Amino acid sequence: MRMARWMTVTAVLLFAAGLSRDVIDKWIDATVLPPLLSETSVEVRDRNGDLLRVYTVADGRWRLAVSPAQVDPGFVSMLIAYEDKRFADHSGVDPRAALRAVAQALRAGEVVSGGSTLTMQVARLLEDSGTGQLSGKLRQIRVALALERALTKDQILALYLTHAPYGGNIEGIRAATLTWFGKEPHRLTPAESALLVALPQSPVARRPDRHPEAARAARDRVLDRVARAGALDRDEARAAQGDLVPRARRAFPALAPHMADRALAEAPTLSTHHLTLDATLQHKLERLARDATRGLPPETSVAVVLADHQTGEILASVGSAGYNARGTRQGFVDMTSALRSPGSTLKPFIYAMAFDRGLAHPQTLIDDRPVAFGSYAPRNFDGAFRGELTITDALRQSLNIPVVLLLDEIGPAHLMNLMRRAGVSPVLPGDQAGLAIGLGGLGVTLTDMTQLYAALARGGVAVPLRWRADEAAPMTGRRIFDRAAAWQVSDILAGLAPPAGAPRGALAYKTGTSYGHRDAWALGFDGRHVAGVWIGRPDGTPVPGAFGGDLAAPILFEAFQRLRDEVTPLAPPPPETLMVSTARLPQPLRRFHGRNAAFEPASDAPKLIFPPDGARLALGSGNLPVKLRDGTPPFIWLANGVPVLTGSHRREVALPGLTAGFSQVSVIDARGRAARVSIRID
Template structure:
């Protein structure tokens, strides 16, 4: 007698599965009967359903001014899960989802009884599960509670929660939850995160192939990953089954379905957007818990600025970085902000926001010193000033090239970024007054030790690029302070106040500075006079900067190493200025010309200025051009030749002039234009111009003499 053979586990498995389906069917049948027999009791039972939290956490998203995504952040558990886009999800994706997962979604109340009976019958006939009966409402319930659903008790709990959800939040609420929670493999949940990860786009508009893949993946997110070669076939087959169902349901036509089947699957996951990445990080830290942060960033300009910044340092060392800001100085809105040339890169310290880091501003503070000097009546753009060796206490500043130009106009001193003249003016104003003016313009100026010294005006302080741009915005706005902001609606929320619009310098002083800066030679190949700008290079070539503005926009650029080590050969005019002009080029047709002078602006050559303005004289003392003191005891200044009213026949391109008395150096002007500057001699040769002309000469004390004469050319000459 043979003993009975042991049962076959494989054969027993379908019987168990069929038994579970039958048990579930009977349980749901009893539930349906209970609904009919005692509707009131059933309603109370549903209302008492324990509900999991319906507020599904989503990551913070920082968006541009047009609503497009700049950067998204993961939720606390490390998941990529985002709220559906404000513009909605492609309707075709929703139609495909319902056609594939739950055709009677619109008519059932959470449980599709017809699907349950069909699934039970198929299980009895085939001895295994052939089709499921889970509705979208039940799937959403399962995703919400994340509990076990392998046994019939779990399915019943899921069915109860699905019906309760239908009552509590309705069909639209259930779809919204599913679109947030549907799994797409790894740490990615929700349709929006999946569309960004697989297609690099929002799910607002999708192709049939893209929509079908997003419908198919949540059923088996890991085994259908298209970025893994061994699983790509399963992903393709599942997508095509969804397309076939969509074609049969009339959602897409046959041609669209055929074209979609030929569309290749994505083969790699894409990185989530990270534009204005460091700005976004700063805003998220400032607004913890915010789901959506709206900024003033112009997305096209932001992307262009990031490309330009990366290109600007592409030929440099791996430790070189750069930063840039573009803003509208009329509204104060920041339109583009690039805090690093390579976000996240360790060699370039890609997690440090160099728009907010305190760095040496080099010569970029000089325009503010001149503007204060204009306001105090110390100087005029055409005043003469000495660029000669000078001592200020123990400090003997040098020009960058260690050369001296002698007597120059203030205009030339700023245009050439000479150091000695600006220190003379700062000394007359007082360093405390200078720093107070800079801070009034919106700049946080950090100095070492106690009271600020004169070295501040040559870059001996810490100032951020953001604050420099804010200060130049004030110059662009006629001397009124501009508070830059990067949050949409921030200006309206703040309202008028004592800071925005606070007077920093007068309109005329701001215009005079801008007029000089607009005449600084532009980088090679760029349009001259389009923007007013200034460059700066810090001591030891650690920072190269350029800041400028036109009639509407202001921008600033920093290039250097975040760790503060030198960058040999890096000059603001050579490396930062071209990038600044690139940023203004990116503004295209939005460029606005610089404004005309305010009516109160004094525009006159040196010879026609009031005597105190013809030559800079520090209050209380007059420094000698030669190491002696200037005194008024010298002989009167007199032009000996040519005499006033003379008529000269030109025999060449120049005429001789000669004077007596006065105190050297002398500055000669022909028709109001400098012809010989800071000459130590009493004789000079000036351009010969046919017709009536005026020749004037000014000595070191500001005394002026002039003559008028007529010059003619010989017949045939």
């Protein structure tokens, strides 16, 4: 049947040759061409042009845009030599090839070779038409002739290279080389080229992963024929026949899936997105994030951001420990852009503001003691108090009370303003910023926190982090505090003990753990790069025992070790930096005193710790139990201004003489210092 069809087609061609040129031209010009522009896969590329991720087209096929210039010339030469050696000269149909096919068929009694040109094959691919009917073959001839008049040879070849089938849902040379060889088509071996020439002829029967022997036999026939035609050296063809045929499909690149999805969502009309990411580094950090979840609860995820703080370019962004992770890990959630509590990771910026404003110096002494700001009474993570210590030690130990004392002096609104000036968008749970924001009482993203630490690394100059390669870099950054303050904080953080096995002093870093162990953080930088790590559950459920220092810090140091370059040393101190001991500081900087210090009692003055001020109590025995801390005995106790107990050396007593209603309880120590509370007795 096929031979009969070709004989009929040949007869039609011979008949057409006898028609007037004018009739043929009108027939060709009246051809309605199929759409020449087909949807191709959206590509996301890294800073070097390497593929990060590819998306299938609407019908689930992999079809990547390509031009002949992107393809190995050896493949193009082999394709033309095998399929259509007069491609450069004919006008869409090659009568000589058709006559030869018929002659070979008559001699052999079966079809030996086809007579379709590459242009006719393009016509068939564009219309997805078969060759089973004579009408289909005639339509291909007509479209091929029309295509030759509308397009250049390179454009026709590009259509073939884009649409040729290579097995399964693989279309086009680029999708084929990525699937079967794991590489782009600009450099191919003769064996690879021959397989790619043979596959489109029978993409189902010759599919290498399912029919490797058929694929190999077809490839070898191509090598034999092109060698006989002189398009390939015979020895080279024989050597190529010894190469193995791929027996498995390779997965398409799927790096940075969250960032790729974001790029596609923000610019859905672009066919290619160029990002600042580095594919090699991205791959390493995605693997690091996956490995880090081993041994953790199955719901736990990990996110990592690493950037060049000199340029603001994000080099890697890992949104989760596995984009397609099964179970409750919720890998599809991009935790680099999720609002979370930053825990203690904002503390360095409060200290930097204090240094910048002349309120404190790294060697300034500050009290770590019980304090209360109205109803807010911050406590250290372990409930203990260290007494007087330097600012340096307070930050390295991540104590809460000293930093809240400083923030109370500076004002929470100024911390919020600093973050916004750095390009960060914090979210408050209420409308008013309180002192709790210094300990993580707000929402911020991992990317924003990394950007904030980049400002610290740049000597107090903030630049926005960017991830699109076509986004212009800012000419200058915005200074949020002076460079001496930035260096002083960096120097303190560089003195933190690193995780076991990590080099000391290589990074300036800070860890943090949010309330209830919901978020574990580590952020740090060297002289060139800045990175942030978050660990937790995307749904905000606590992870018992999760501490930033235990979980996130090792990942941070591992991330820096994945950089191609060695860790860059931290910057030296600016010339204006004051580097002296506590004793040599100016008198106002030796000890921190808040603006209300003149009105505050001495640190060893008596303090009533029970009952608390404003308490409402019910007296059972008629006596009121009270508790006292500090002060010098003996003590005088008063109820509503009347002494009820004198000469007492005890700090826990029961006071008589109080009745129902509002009362004031006072105590005076031996040095005349007093403390009082107002209570209500029912």
